[in-house]
Amino acid sequence: MxxxxxxxxxxxxxxxxxxxxxxxxxxxxxxxxVFFFTPTQVSAGEAPQERTFRVGGMVQTGSVQRQSDGLTVKFVVTDTAKMIPVSYTGILPDLFSEGKGVVAQGKLGADGLFRAEEVLAKHDENYMPSEAQHALDEAAKNTIATRP
The missing domain is CATH 1.20.5 (Single alpha-helices involved in coiled-coils or other helix-helix interfaces)
Incomplete structure (x- = not known):
């Protein structure tokens, strides 16, 4: 027993x-x-507040502003439908530029500013992170479908 x-x-x-x-x-x-969200999803409130996630799309042409400290950069990420302002302090990838694909990882503040802790840029003309490419394709479909 x-x-x-x-x-x-x-x-x-x-x-x-x-x-x-x-x-x-x-x-x-x-x-x-870490989840990925498009600017449209972030604008719709689907992204978590004060929790790390990724946002991706294209760097809006004319939106890059370098601050006087030499490390802080503000820019806008768009999926052609919505735009999210991003602030990043650090050294950007060499391939980061306006009109190119980007994925930023960080947190969305209550003020609507996405504070990036990491910025990833595409490595050649033919590559874009699959999430970002899918987001751009979906935004383009939705934009076309909603036009009269």
Whole structure:
């Protein structure tokens, strides 16, 4: 009878340890998960406030403003339907320029300004992050569909 209780205790302990390990892994995964949103989705309020996510599209031509500190840059990301103002402090990728594809990772402030912690630019004329390309394609479809 004692062997049976020992076995049950070992099985219960194993199941509990597995459950705790699973909970820790899922918690770590959730905290490192970063979602992608288009400027249209951000404008519609679908993006989380004060939580890290990515926004992507094209850098609006004429929107890049370099601040006097030499590191802070403000620009606008658009998907041709909506625009999101972005502020970034740091060194931009060499291929960052107006009219080119970009994905910025950061947080959206209550003031509507997206404060980027990281900026990614496309690496040649033919490449754009798949999320950004899909967002531009969808925005173009929606713009055409809503025109009279």
């Amino acid at each position: 004692k062997n049976r209780h020992k076995r049950l205790a070992l099985i219960a302990g194993g199941v509990a340890a597995f459950g705790i390990a699973t909970a820790l892994v899922l918690n770590a995964f959730q905290s490192n998960l």
